[in-house]
Amino acid sequence: MSAQAVAAPREKVAAPEHRETYLNHDYSWKSWLFTVDHKRIGILYLLTVAFFVAIGGLFAMMIRAELLTPKGDMLEAETYNKIFTMHGAVMIFFFLIPGVPGVLGNFVLPLMIGARDVAFPKINLLSWYIFVTGGLLTLFVAATGGVDTGWTFYAPYSSTYSNTRVAETAIMVFITGFSSILTGLNFLVTVHTMRAPGMTWFRLPLFVWSAYATSLINVLATPVLAITVLLLALERIFHIGIFDPRVGGDPILFEHMFWFYSHPAVYIMILPAMGVISELVAAFSRKRIFGYSFVAFSSLAIAVLGFLVWGHHMFVSGQSAYAGLVFSVLTVLIAVPTAVKIFNWTATLYQGSVEFATPFLYVLAFFGLFLIGGVTGLFLAAMGLDIHMHDNYFVVSHFHYVMVGGMVTAFFGGLHYWWPKMFGRMYNEAAGKLAALVIFVGFNLTFFPQFIVGYMGMPRRYHAYAPEFQTLNVLSSGGAVILGAGYLLAALNLIWSLKFGKVVTERNPWGATGLEWETQTPPIPHNFEVTPRVTQEAYAYHEMYSGKEAHGVH
Amino acid sequence: MLQELPLTPPSASTFAPQVDALYWFLVILSTVVTVGIFCAALFLSIRYRRKPGVAPGNIEGSLKLELLWSFIPGVLAIGIFAWGAKVYFYAAKPPKDVMDFYVSGKQWMWKVQHPTGQKEINDLHIPVGRAIRFTMTSEDVLHSYWVPAFRLKKDTVPGRYTEMWFQATKPGKYHIQCAEYCGTKHSGMIGECYVLEPEEYQRWLSGNTGEAPEVAGQKLFENLRCVTCHMAGQGQRGPELTGVYGTKVQLEGGGEVVMNDEYIRESVLKPLAKVVKGFQPVMNTYEGQVGEEEIMQLVAYIKSLKAQGGVKQ
Ligand code: HEM
Numbered sequence: 001m002s003a004q005a006v007a008a009p010r011e012k013v014a015a016p017e018h019r020e021t022y023l024n025h026d027y028s029w030k031s032w033l034f035t036v037d038h039k040r041i042g043i044l045y046l047l048t049v050a051f052f053v054a055i056g057g058l059f060a061m062m063i064r065a066e067l068l069t070p071k072g073d074m075l076e077a078e079t080y081n082k083i084f085t086m087h088g089a090v091m092i093f094f095f096l097i098p099g100v101p102g103v104l105g106n107f108v109l110p111l112m113i114g115a116r117d118v119a120f121p122k123i124n125l126l127s128w129y130i131f132v133t134g135g136l137l138t139l140f141v142a143a144t145g146g147v148d149t150g151w152t153f154y155a156p157y158s159s160t161y162s163n164t165r166v167a168e169t170a171i172m173v174f175i176t177g178f179s180s181i182l183t184g185l186n187f188l189v190t191v192h193t194m195r196a197p198g199m200t201w202f203r204l205p206l207f208v209w210s211a212y213a214t215s216l217i218n219v220l221a222t223p224v225l226a227i228t229v230l231l232l233a234l235e236r237i238f239h240i241g242i243f244d245p246r247v248g249g250d251p252i253l254f255e256h257m258f259w260f261y262s263h264p265a266v267y268i269m270i271l272p273a274m275g276v277i278s279e280l281v282a283a284f285s286r287k288r289i290f291g292y293s294f295v296a297f298s299s300l301a302i303a304v305l306g307f308l309v310w311g312h313h314m315f316v317s318g319q320s321a322y323a324g325l326v327f328s329v330l331t332v333l334i335a336v337p338t339a340v341k342i343f344n345w346t347a348t349l350y351q352g353s354v355e356f357a358t359p360f361l362y363v364l365a366f367f368g369l370f371l372i373g374g375v376t377g378l379f380l381a382a383m384g385l386d387i388h389m390h391d392n393y394f395v396v397s398h399f400h401y402v403m404v405g406g407m408v409t410a411f412f413g414g415l416h417y418w419w420p421k422m423f424g425r426m427y428n429e430a431a432g433k434l435a436a437l438v439i440f441v442g443f444n445l446t447f448f449p450q451f452i453v454g455y456m457g458m459p460r461r462y463h464a465y466a467p468e469f470q471t472l473n474v475l476s477s478g479g480a481v482i483l484g485a486g487y488l489l490a491a492l493n494l495i496w497s498l499k500f501g502k503v504v505t506e507r508n509p510w511g512a513t514g515l516e517w518e519t520q521t522p523p524i525p526h527n528f529e530v531t532p533r534v535t536q537e538a539y540a541y542h543e544m545y546s547g548k549e550a551h552g553v554h
Numbered sequence: 555m556l557q558e559l560p561l562t563p564p565s566a567s568t569f570a571p572q573v574d575a576l577y578w579f580l581v582i583l584s585t586v587v588t589v590g591i592f593c594a595a596l597f598l599s600i601r602y603r604r605k606p607g608v609a610p611g612n613i614e615g616s617l618k619l620e621l622l623w624s625f626i627p628g629v630l631a632i633g634i635f636a637w638g639a640k641v642y643f644y645a646a647k648p649p650k651d652v653m654d655f656y657v658s659g660k661q662w663m664w665k666v667q668h669p670t671g672q673k674e675i676n677d678l679h680i681p682v683g684r685a686i687r688f689t690m691t692s693e694d695v696l697h698s699y700w701v702p703a704f705r706l707k708k709d710t711v712p713g714r715y716t717e718m719w720f721q722a723t724k725p726g727k728y729h730i731q732c733a734e735y736c737g738t739k740h741s742g743m744i745g746e747c748y749v750l751e752p753e754e755y756q757r758w759l760s761g762n763t764g765e766a767p768e769v770a771g772q773k774l775f776e777n778l779r780c781v782t783c784h785m786a787g788q789g790q791r792g793p794e795l796t797g798v799y800g801t802k803v804q805l806e807g808g809g810e811v812v813m814n815d816e817y818i819r820e821s822v823l824k825p826l827a828k829v830v831k832g833f834q835p836v837m838n839t840y841e842g843q844v845g846e847e848e849i850m851q852l853v854a855y856i857k858s859l860k861a862q863g864g865v866k867q
């Protein structure tokens with residue numbers, strides 16, 4: 001059966017009572033905890049990242065509550081420092097990095113390439129166990145003393161002066177890193193070896209390209225983080241003289257090693273999200289992605305360039321000014337492949353057949369927020385300006401726009417898009433749209449004032465601040481409540497749908513291309529009844545809809 | 555003017571207007587870009603919203619457009635880089651005639667020594683219109699000295715010296731804040747910078763006495779007995795220090811090093827790391843006997859030996 005060509009968006013499958021799906025073929029808890037099915041592992045990731053993001057969100061609310069007034073009157077200084085540290089560490093290591101690859105990547109990547117599973121299903125499960133172990137132990141460390149170094153763990157504060165539980169946390173980060181490395185390896189091998197017949201590299205959906213680029217970074221950069229935090233733990237316990245100048249070490253070396261991983265890590269967070277946006281733009285405008293190969297290669301360009309810019313976090317650290325020049329010019333150049341993506345997505349809409357469904361509203365929100373995040377990155381990349389901006393709230397706002405406005409918005413869009421395929425139920429559309437709108441408004445209210453207060457001179461990681469910064473902080477805290485309500489509404493809507501949502505049995509409720517829409521909804525345990533054969537490029541919407549009425553299934 | 559808007563901190567150094575100019579340029583540019591692209595996406599979505607009976611078009615892409623929208627952002631990006639670099643290098647290159655201040659960060663306070671010896675904690679009093687250079691270090695963890703009104707900050711790093719220079723342009727009182735997270739009371743590591751008219755500054759100085767760093771340094775030089783080896787004239791055991799600051803020194807076992815603040819500091823704490831050609835590795839370390847402030851005074855003294863061309867009295 002020629003898969004994509006025959007894919008009929010309106011295919012009706014009678015709802016037989018005993019349709020076997022990956023969800024209902026076995027209900028035992030063992031079948032979940034020992035599953036090697038990539039789809040079930042995706043669901044496990046969904047549950048666990050949801051748990052971690054809720055914890056991280058709670059910390060965020062405590063931060064915003066403290067910052068309502070200039071005095072540090074709600075929390076002790078040390079408690080505040082521990083809370084922002086845990087907020088950053090939990091969000092980055094246990095939500096932003098594993099979120100899209102762990103949940104959406106696991107669920108859809110094998111489906112998209114027409115595979116039965118990932119290349120190493122057991123290792124895939126192992127990744128999840130490592131991730132959960134690392135996460136839970138980190139929370140345990142947080143609950144039994146905590147750590148107050150900031151997620152950046154700068155030495156020699158972390159190695160020598162902090163009397164919180166730095167070594168334990170470093171070891172947790174070390175452990176969790178292996179989860180990223182293994183998932184990365186798994187995806188690389190899967191994409192290389194498991195593609196269905198006819199699924200050539202240039203027929204891959206763009207989500208697969210970006211997951212591939214991300215996996216490359218994961219495999220190459222995460223070991224550096226592992227070494228860095230391990231050395232940090234060793235320095236702390238044995239004072240071996242790597243980072244602490246009192247025993248012959250160099251704190252700037254720590255900064256270099258930390259950012260050598262952590263800058264590429266920001267692309268680990270955003271590239272998969274960009275892949276999701278490519279899928280959504282195509283599906284909801286029913287158009288081939290404009291400039292497919294430029295979008296694909298821009299992911300690789302970002303992955304490669306991303307390794308060469310880490311010094312832009314160190315313009316005022318005492319790093320050589322000439323090194324700074326190189327880092328600055330390479331940083332601004334990353335804006336080019338990023339811009340290429342945005343322009344191609346926008347151009348895709350031209351002559352499209354655009355449906356303003358919930359996932360598409362998230363696409364528009366992503367455009368707005370990610371654009372602001374990207375252009376403010378250029379402010380920071382301009383070295384002279386960064387002298388003033390570095391470590392103030394402008395930076396905080398910049399990275400929330402890219403990571404939360406970018407990655408989280410795309411994640412929610414993708415989740416709504418693939419939700420019916422995952423669970424065979426449809427959420428309430430009106431509530432879905434409302435949530436997207438509330439998130440967009442709440443996000444801007446929370447973070448836009450932080451650009452201004454940063455330029456006005458408010459440093460980050462301050463428990464108490466000068467009175468003139470209060471108005472903007474109150475605005476930001478108010479916005480955070482709205483933003484939180486938006487996320488909660490979106491989450492509740494999805495949860496509600498599991499029981500009360502409209503049942504979806506159609507294979508392709510959105511009328512989209514892609515092999516994941518050609519299998520049963522929800523898929524059978526082994527994904528495809530017969531191995532699909534691919535005869536067309538990705539996003540063959542024209543072939544699908546030309547001559548026919550544009551089809552409004554949904 | 556722009557600096558009166560409450561959107562920016564006061565502008566009180568020669569550097570500040572340069573930063574503000576670049577900032578406002580970028581604000582305008584990025585507003586145009588962001589609003590432009592977002593509105594284009596919104597417009598296209600509405601214009602091509604789904605209508606029954608209308609099939610989507612079939613477009614592969616366009617090499618011309620790809621090149622265009624790579625080239626234009628590329629040129630803009632390089633422009634931003636170049637402007638940013640120009641501003642940065644202004645801050646990196648102090649003018650010739652500067653007043654040398656020594657700053658040391660410590661959990662959770664700033665310690666400052668004036669060229670005339672006065673010391674302050676947290677606050678800073680400086681004259682308007684004079685170029686001032688900070689030589690900075692830290693006694694414990696990383697800190698960062700930030701005066702938003704000057705748009706300047708620089709990390710202070712234990713075991714190293716960093717430098718920052720500025721020239722205040724407007725008398726007034728401005729915040730000093732530590733910008734690099736340094737532990738529990740990080741947000742309390744703050745002070746006020748008082749920019750004073752020159753006469754006022756003189757009055758402030760005379761109300762606070764102290765020894766000029768190079769004078770204090772000379773006393774240390776004698777008390778710590780540095781003088782026995784380094785100023786003994788004929789057959790001395792240690793290299794001559796008069797007139798060598800800023801010059802290149804040949805090392806035992808090959809190589810050379812510039813005699814600068816870092817090298818002096820290293821020689822006091824780890825004398826055997828780089829031994830000057832023709833000398834025995836006999837100097838003992840002063841680690842534990844001298845603090846960062848005292849090392850800075852020794853540096854100031856050795857610097858003054860260059861300026862005076864001989865032992866200063
Ligand atoms: C056009 C693209 C971008 C440019 C030019 C850019 C530039 C920069 C620069 C120069 C800094 C350092 C600022 C400072 O500390 O003084 C920075 C910080 C940061 N950026 Fe970006 N960035 C871009 C995109 C992104 C993306 C896509 C992400 C994440 C998804 C991201 C996440 C971050 C984070 C997390 C930090 C701060 C980390 C910390 O100090 O804790 N950036 N960015």
Ligand SMILES: [Cu+2]
Pocket residue numbers: 262263266309310312313
């Ligand atoms: Cu970066």
